[in-house]
Every structure is written in C-alpha cells, then in structure tokens.
Amino acid sequence: MSRVYNWQIGREMSYWYPEQRPKRQFAAVFDTNKCIACQTCTLACKTTWTSGKGQEYMLWNNVETKPYGFYPLGWDVNLLEKLGAQQWDGQRYSGRTIFEAAQPGERVMGWRPEEIDYAHPNVGEDDCVNGVEKGAHFSGVHLSWFFYLARICNHCSYPACLSSCPRGAIYKRPEDGIVLIDQGRCRGYQECVKACPYKKTFFNTMTGTSEKCIACFPKIESGIQPQCFVNCIGKIRFAGWISKPEAAKKDNPIDFLVHVKKVALPLFPQFGLEPNVYYIPPINVPREFLLQMFGPNVDAAIETYRNAPRDKDLSGLLTLFGSTELMVAKWKRVEEQVMGYDESGREIIRVPLREPTVIRQAFDSARGVARTNIS
Amino acid sequence: MNARNLILVVAAVSAAAFAGCAKKGPPLSDSEVKAVFEKTLPATVEDRIWERVPLHPAKLLLQDVVEPRLMQASTSFVQVQSVTDGQKIVFRLAWNDPTVDDVPGPGQFADACAVQLPAATTADIPAPQMGEQGRPVEITYWSANFQAVVNGRKDDIQAIYPRASVDHYPFEAASLKPGSAAQQEMAKRYAPARSLGNQMAGPRTVPVQDLLAEGPGTIRPAEKTLSSGSGKHSRDGWSVLLVRPLPSGVQLGGRTQVAFAVWEGSHQEVGSRKMRSAWIPLALGKAR
Numbered sequence: 001m002s003r004v005y006n007w008q009i010g011r012e013m014s015y016w017y018p019e020q021r022p023k024r025q026f027a028a029v030f031d032t033n034k035c036i037a038c039q040t041c042t043l044a045c046k047t048t049w050t051s052g053k054g055q056e057y058m059l060w061n062n063v064e065t066k067p068y069g070f071y072p073l074g075w076d077v078n079l080l081e082k083l084g085a086q087q088w089d090g091q092r093y094s095g096r097t098i099f100e101a102a103q104p105g106e107r108v109m110g111w112r113p114e115e116i117d118y119a120h121p122n123v124g125e126d127d128c129v130n131g132v133e134k135g136a137h138f139s140g141v142h143l144s145w146f147f148y149l150a151r152i153c154n155h156c157s158y159p160a161c162l163s164s165c166p167r168g169a170i171y172k173r174p175e176d177g178i179v180l181i182d183q184g185r186c187r188g189y190q191e192c193v194k195a196c197p198y199k200k201t202f203f204n205t206m207t208g209t210s211e212k213c214i215a216c217f218p219k220i221e222s223g224i225q226p227q228c229f230v231n232c233i234g235k236i237r238f239a240g241w242i243s244k245p246e247a248a249k250k251d252n253p254i255d256f257l258v259h260v261k262k263v264a265l266p267l268f269p270q271f272g273l274e275p276n277v278y279y280i281p282p283i284n285v286p287r288e289f290l291l292q293m294f295g296p297n298v299d300a301a302i303e304t305y306r307n308a309p310r311d312k313d314l315s316g317l318l319t320l321f322g323s324t325e326l327m328v329a330k331w332k333r334v335e336e337q338v339m340g341y342d343e344s345g346r347e348i349i350r351v352p353l354r355e356p357t358v359i360r361q362a363f364d365s366a367r368g369v370a371r372t373n374i375s
Numbered sequence: 376m377n378a379r380n381l382i383l384v385v386a387a388v389s390a391a392a393f394a395g396c397a398k399k400g401p402p403l404s405d406s407e408v409k410a411v412f413e414k415t416l417p418a419t420v421e422d423r424i425w426e427r428v429p430l431h432p433a434k435l436l437l438q439d440v441v442e443p444r445l446m447q448a449s450t451s452f453v454q455v456q457s458v459t460d461g462q463k464i465v466f467r468l469a470w471n472d473p474t475v476d477d478v479p480g481p482g483q484f485a486d487a488c489a490v491q492l493p494a495a496t497t498a499d500i501p502a503p504q505m506g507e508q509g510r511p512v513e514i515t516y517w518s519a520n521f522q523a524v525v526n527g528r529k530d531d532i533q534a535i536y537p538r539a540s541v542d543h544y545p546f547e548a549a550s551l552k553p554g555s556a557a558q559q560e561m562a563k564r565y566a567p568a569r570s571l572g573n574q575m576a577g578p579r580t581v582p583v584q585d586l587l588a589e590g591p592g593t594i595r596p597a598e599k600t601l602s603s604g605s606g607k608h609s610r611d612g613w614s615v616l617l618v619r620p621l622p623s624g625v626q627l628g629g630r631t632q633v634a635f636a637v638w639e640g641s642h643q644e645v646g647s648r649k650m651r652s653a654w655i656p657l658a659l660g661k662a663r
Contacts, residue, residue: 183571184571187594205532206576
C-alpha cells in the first residue's frame with residue numbers, strides 16, 4: 001500500500017499503487033437537473049460498443065431513477081452499508097475509504113453482484129419517495145421527489161478496478177487517464193467487478209473476460225466527445241479535461257465548473273477513488289441524501305446553480321453543453337456570446353447567451369396565405 | 376448362538392471382507408509422486424491402470440500469501456497419480472467436490488485444477504508460488520468450464536441461458552452469409568478478447584491451457600498449448616487427466632518437483648483465491 005493524496009476527500013489515503021497522474025485527465029460534468037431519463041445515451045453506447053455475444057446485459061452507460069433505481073441492484077446501498085458511517089469534518093473526510101476498509105486478504109472493500117442483480121436494469125424507474133395522493137399539488141416544497149442519475153465509468157484517478165486486478169490487466173492511459181481492461185491479458189477473475197464501487201466493469205460470459213466503458217477513446221483521440229455525450233438530447237453532458245485543484249484554469253470549462261465555481265461534484269467521493277465524472281446536484285432533493293451522494297459541498301453547489309441566471313459566466317458555459325460534438329478545451333465569454341476552442345485555440349463553437357426570438361406572423365401577407373407549422 | 380444367527384454372522388463377515396477387497400485402492404506413496412512407466416498412456420480417468428499406480432495424497436494449503444487471498448480453506452487434499460511413457464507424462468488428479476461448477480457468469484466461477492513444474496530442472500527450484508522473475512514455472516490448467524465446451528456445450532448465450540431472447544446481433548445480419556469469412560470476421564470484432572487471441576475467449580478444442588509464470592500475477596500463455604486432458608465428475612467429485620510433455624531436462628528415471636492447485640467454483644475460488652500445494656518431489660520410473 002502507498003500513501004496518495006486525494007483532493008476530493010481533502011487528505012492522504014492508502015492506495016495499492018503510488019500516486020501517478022496522467023499527462024491530462026479525461027473528465028465530464030453531468031447536469032442532473034436536465035436529464036429526462038430518455039436513455040438515448042444508454043442506447044447510443046449499447047449499439048456502439050456492446051452488441052456482441054456475452055454483452056447482452058451490459059450497460060456501460062445507464063440512467064437510473066434515484067433513490068430506488070439501481071443497476072446492478074443495490075450497487076450503492078450495499079457498499080454504503082458495508083462501509084458503515086462516513087463522517088466528514090468540513091472538507092476533510094474522516095471516515096474510511098474502500099481501500100482503507102479492505103478486509104484481510106483483500107485489496108479493496110467490495111461486494112460481488114450476482115446474476116440476478118443485473119436482471120432489473122430499469123428497476124425503480126420514476127418511483128418517487130412518498131406517494132402522490134389524489135388532490136396533491138405543488139405548493140412550493142416538493143414532498144415527493146426522485147431524480148435521474150446518468151452513470152458511466154468515472155475513469156477514476158485511483159481506480160478500484162485497477163488496484164484489485166491481481167494480474168495488472170487494467171491500466172490507466174498516461175495520455176488521457178482513461179481506464180481500460182486489456183482484453184488480451186484479462187483472465188476473467190472478476191476481482192474488478194467486485195472492487196468497483198460503481199459496478200462499471202462487467203463480466204462477459206462468452207469471452208471469459210471483463211469489459212468496461214472505454215470513454216469512446218477512438219473518438220476522444222480525434223477530438224470528439226463520446227457517444228453518450230453527443231447523443232444526449234437533454235444536453236446534460238460536457239466532456240473535457242480536469243486539472244488538479246491547485247492548477248485549475250478559469251478558461252478550462254471543466255476546471256471552471258468543478259474548481260472555480262464548485263458547482264459540479266464527484267459521486268460518492270468518500271469511497272476514495274477520486275472519480276472524474278462530476279454532477280451538478282439536483283436542486284429539489286433532500287440535502288441529507290445529496291450530502292451522502294455528492295459530499296459536503298452540495299449546499300454551495302446548489303446555491304451557485306440557482307444563481308446561474310444572474311451569473312453570465314456560469315450560465316454562458318452551461319449553454320455550451322451539447323452545443324458541439326467536438327471536445328472543448330478552452331472557453332471564453334464576451335458579453336452575450338460564449339465561445340469554445342479546441343486544443344490549438346481554434347474557435348469551434350459560438351453560442352449566444354440567449355437565443356434571439358423571432359416572431360413569425362400567422363398571416364403571410366406577401367402571398368396572402370395563413371402560415372402553418374410546416375409552411 | 377443358534378445356527379441361523381451363525382449363518383448371518385458368517386455372511387456379514389464375508390461381505391465385509393469382500394467389500395474390503397473391492398475398496399482396496401492403489402498403493403500409497405506418501406512422500407512423492409511416482410510417475411510409473413507404461414508403454415501406453417491411460418486415456419481416461421477410468422483406465423484400469425490407475426488401480427495399480429501409486430497414489431499421493433497431496434495436501435493443499437490456502438493461498439494466503441498474496442492479495443487477493445483465500446481466507447477460508449475448502450479442498451484439503453488432491454489425490455495424485457502419474458504415468459509416463461518417456462515422451463509425455465499424465466497426471467490424474469481427483470478431489471472431493473459435491474457440486475459441478477462449469478457455467479461462467481457474473482459471480483460464477485468454474486471448478487478447476489492445475490499442475491505446475493519448474494521450467495528448468497535444476498537443484499535450486501523457484502518459489503512454489505508460481506515461480507520467480509527469471510525463473511519461470513510451467514502450468515497446465517484445466518477448467519470445468521472449458522470441459523463443458525469441449526464436451527459439446529454451444530458457444531452461445533442460449534446454451535447458458537436457455538430462455539434468453541436476443542433481438543439482433545449485427546454480425547448475424549441477413550446480408551451476411553452465416554459462417555462466411557466476412558461474417559466470422561465481423562463476429563470476432565464484437566468479441567474483443569477473441570480478436571486479440573486471448574485464450575480465455577476460445578475457440579476451444581482442449582479443456583486445458585499451457586501457461587508460464589514468473590511469480591504471482593504473471594501468468595501468460597505458453598507459445599502453444601501442447602497439453603491435453605479431460606475431466607469427469609462423479610458422486611465422489613472430480614477426476615481429471617492432464618497430459619503434457621515431459622518437463623524439459625527430465626528423463627525416465629529422473630527427478631523434479633511438482634505442485635498442484637484446486638479451485639472450488641462454488642466457494643468463489645478463482646485466480647489467486649485457490650488451494651495449492653507446496654513443491655512435491657516427482658520421481659519418474661525407469662523403462663521396463
């Protein structure tokens with residue numbers, strides 16, 4: 001075991017390997033408030049990567065309704081229960097990470113889903129907490145709530161899958177931090193399936209190896225965002241590169257959202273993996289639930305997000321979500337316009353803060369006809 | 376004792392004596408595995424030869440040296456017999472296991488066993504825990520899952536989940552002639568491990584793999600699998616034959632070391648979570 005620094009929990013922790021960060025780290029921000037659980041991302045991924053034999057049950061990307069949706073069943077609550085109380089002292093997590101809580105003989109505290117746990121990929125869909133009685137109406141505070149949580153592999157800085165593999169068959173690419181399972185080397189021991197708290201590695205019954213989300217690396221290598229990002233019709237996703245907090249740059253969109261505005265938060269940071277998909281928390285969900293899921297900065301993140309209409313930089317950057325299929329390395333706002341640039345500094349997208357409004361008259365007086373929606 | 380009772384007692388004693396005869400197994404070899412010379416190698420686990428080949432009860436230990444470890448012991452002994460014809464060596468491994476675990480799946484693991492020999496036969500042998508860097512060991516690995524496929528289980532999801540219904544596989548599109556080179560090529564593309572030639576992904580003609588290792592976590596496939604084998608499950612457990620070339624540098628009448636491992640699938644044993652033996656002397660018989 002080595003001692004490594006995990007900025008998300010504000011302290012050093014134990015990890016199987018020494019700290020070795022990639023040249024740059026793939027990261028993403030998902031705005032949970034915009035997700036409608038249409039599962040277009042799920043299908044985009046499914047048809048692209050997991051149409052083979054043995055991959056039928058695999059969802060490298062899935063969207064579940066929280067709190068009652070899980071894929072696989074109970075992926076988060078099972079581990080939360082096993083891990084016990086998870087105490088934060090301000091920005092510092094004083095509980096145990098899954099590496100520190102590993103039982104004797106194990107590298108990571110994990111649990112092994114059974115076949116049946118994968119049998120309900122959309123369990124709990126749209127199930128809300130509390131019943132909606134006849135006559136119920138919105139009166140200012142949502143008593144009934146649920147929200148959609150879109151999930152892919154977090155391409156963690158300290159991946160549990162990687163640390164658990166006794167064969168070293170899992171590696172983190174030095175060029176972009178994407179975590180991959182070497183399909184030539186894997187022998188299907190499923191230690192990674194047991195170890196990954198997010199349960200984003202899957203055993204392929206027909207090839208006898210485990211497989212996982214590859215962050216569409218062939219696309220990323222070409223400067224294009226992954227399939228689940230560009231197909232998202234809710235435009236909730238934004239892919240990019242994240243710096244360490246002390247090296248954060250304001251003109252890097254992910255840094256701006258995660259480090260500068262702190263509006264996007266990691267999923268279960270207390271597990272200790274330093275996951276690299278960041279979530280803008282849902283604004284209408286009880287804070288206790290969100291605190292457990294996204295860590296101690298939930299209140300501030302929601303306040304910042306609610307203030308976005310008065311914050312032209314934040315709302316401007318949010319309009320870049322889903323506006324281009326290319327990877328945006330840098331961004332800038334000039335008055336009412338937001339620009340996105342690629343690595344070389346070339347402008348690849350320009351979006352107005354507010355789309356101009358055009359009113360078409362119902363009657364076309366030049367032609368003397370009434371306009372319809374298709375005319 | 377009246378005459379009737381006397382007859383019953385005599386009958387009981389005779390039955391016991393007969394049963395004793397029938398149960399008289401092969402001779403025991405406590406201290407080493409003796410590979411008996413035979414001109415013709417036994418082809419099955421039931422071959423009559425095994426009745427006279429010395430049996431070594433190899434004690435199995437927990438793999439509790441490297442993480443992930445096995446923390447709870449399962450199979451405590453594997454019964455080992457061996458025969459050689461001067462070219463090849465056969466090991467017959469038998470162990471108690473009431474359950475057949477030969478179906479792969481999430482959280483499901485196969486019963487398996489392995490024979491390990493030092494790659495080079497020298498007085499100074501490598502560590503029994505899968506060798507050491509620069510001092511490799513050769514491993515022949517048998518899996519009940521491989522055996523089921525060799526025995527005829529189709530390489531198909533329906534063979535494992537009979538009620539599975541799949542709408543469509545892109546490589547089974549109507550435009551592709553089934554079994555054609557183009558179709559096969561496309562199917563391979565959808566099985567990444569298979570396209571990379573990973574032995575775990577098949578296709579499979581023998582239920583064994585020849586592997587090399589230079590310490591825990593370093594297993595790699597040998598250039599070619601030259602070994603073969605077969606396994607059979609009965610009420611008593613598994614009996615497995617592993618047939619491999621003679622270890623390099625060892626001839627008839629020679630000696631080396633051998634080690635064994637057994638995985639109990641229903642006990643979630645896989646990879647380093649296994650029961651394994653220490654090195655055991657292996658003595659090859661002389662030609663007769």
